[in-house]
Amino acid sequence: MSEEPLLSVENLRTTFTTDQETVRAVDGVSFEVPSKQTLGIVGESGSGKSVTARSILGLVDQPGEIHPDSEIRYHDPAFVQRIARDYPDEVRWGEDGDGFVTVDDGGGGGDSITVERGSVDLVAAPQSVVRSVRGGEIAMVFQDALSSLNPVYTVGNQITELLGIHQGLSGSEATERAAELLESVGIPDPKRRLDEYPHQFSGGMQQRAVIALALACDPSVLLCDEPTTALDVTIQAQILELLERLQRERGLSIVFITHDMGVIAQVADDVAVMYAGEIVERASVSRLFDDPKHPYTRGLLQSIPGLTGEVDRLPTIDGSVPTPNEAATYCRYAPRCPEAFEECEAIHPEHVAVGEDHTAACLLYPEDDGLAGRLDRHHSRENDE
Numbered sequence: 001m002s003e004e005p006l007l008s009v010e011n012l013r014t015t016f017t018t019d020q021e022t023v024r025a026v027d028g029v030s031f032e033v034p035s036k037q038t039l040g041i042v043g044e045s046g047s048g049k050s051v052t053a054r055s056i057l058g059l060v061d062q063p064g065e066i067h068p069d070s071e072i073r074y075h076d077p078a079f080v081q082r083i084a085r086d087y088p089d090e091v092r093w094g095e096d097g098d099g100f101v102t103v104d105d106g107g108g109g110g111d112s113i114t115v116e117r118g119s120v121d122l123v124a125a126p127q128s129v130v131r132s133v134r135g136g137e138i139a140m141v142f143q144d145a146l147s148s149l150n151p152v153y154t155v156g157n158q159i160t161e162l163l164g165i166h167q168g169l170s171g172s173e174a175t176e177r178a179a180e181l182l183e184s185v186g187i188p189d190p191k192r193r194l195d196e197y198p199h200q201f202s203g204g205m206q207q208r209a210v211i212a213l214a215l216a217c218d219p220s221v222l223l224c225d226e227p228t229t230a231l232d233v234t235i236q237a238q239i240l241e242l243l244e245r246l247q248r249e250r251g252l253s254i255v256f257i258t259h260d261m262g263v264i265a266q267v268a269d270d271v272a273v274m275y276a277g278e279i280v281e282r283a284s285v286s287r288l289f290d291d292p293k294h295p296y297t298r299g300l301l302q303s304i305p306g307l308t309g310e311v312d313r314l315p316t317i318d319g320s321v322p323t324p325n326e327a328a329t330y331c332r333y334a335p336r337c338p339e340a341f342e343e344c345e346a347i348h349p350e351h352v353a354v355g356e357d358h359t360a361a362c363l364l365y366p367e368d369d370g371l372a373g374r375l376d377r378h379h380s381r382e383n384d385e
Helices: 049-056 076-085 127-133 155-167 171-184 203-215 233-248 261-268 285-290 295-302 369-384
Strands: 005-017 020-034 039-041 062-065 071-074 090-091 099-105 114-121 138-141 219-227 252-256 272-277 278-284 353-357 358-361
Touching: 005 039, 005 049, 020 039, 020 252, 020 272, 020 278, 039 049, 039 261, 049 219, 049 252, 076 099, 076 114, 138 203, 155 171, 155 203, 171 203, 171 272, 203 233, 203 261, 219 233, 233 252, 233 261, 252 261, 261 285, 272 285, 272 295, 278 285, 278 295, 353 369
Parallel strands: 039 252, 039 272, 090 099, 138 219, 219 252
Antiparallel strands: 005 020, 005 062, 005 071, 071 114, 099 114, 272 278, 278 358, 353 358
């Protein structure tokens, strides 16, 4: 994780408030996505993975709210420079000032400002900036391909409309570009398929068309929300190979969301394990699979058929993910954890280092501290926050 991040998320909190309760769907999530690498976000349904992705693009529907103390920072220097020139009064140099555009390395001012290193905070930025990011800089591939495509318009019409809005293309130029996009995602006879409707595409071809739509504006970051869940294993493998090729050819950074640890092993460079709105473990994919630390991560890995050798009965995690409708003053995994002890019900675990570029939020760590030392460390961090 030593690469300079292209996208960074810090203390992301997204809640849904009704008359009855407030659901903390994403509760203090932090991670980085380095340039040209893949971050896998894995966890059971209800862990907050999809809400995290939607929060990055500002696509949280009412009554959802992204808390203002959250930070979602996009670090592409060319984009930061453009926004800094458009919003000169919102530029802050390093830690000085309150603007949503941060310049860490650059010079000049106004229309002549240059940015070598900096970021734009998408939570604090106006909607006009967020809209320019959405699709153009950061795009999303949704789980259900068919619902992502309008059934009453041809696939070609949907792609050319997007090209017209974001890139100003029209007529034969837009049609040619749309055909190139379909060809790039492996759809045969692309010019003919432009005139077909979504229902005329197979499930795998629908997902390829959705990926083509996501790539239409040449984004730098691709958010993939369970893009292979509804596909059979053969088509799933083809889509994963396609994404790997596109990443290599286009230099994409990818956030890949899934509940399948087997898919994570195939696609990810780094992994964030989510549970009940929180990240409970972060590591490189090799380190996570070789030496998982959090009991939840171990449970997910043990439930993969064939990974732990021959067994009479496949291990499962008892219970289900709770609805995080109260502040985390304890370990949310404790009611399901086979290694839980009394203090897990009273102290909220904070992330501690358990190896090189490897952290876990669990009272079992750091192992060398002894129980009293571990509890004191987690309790102190909890009070600091």
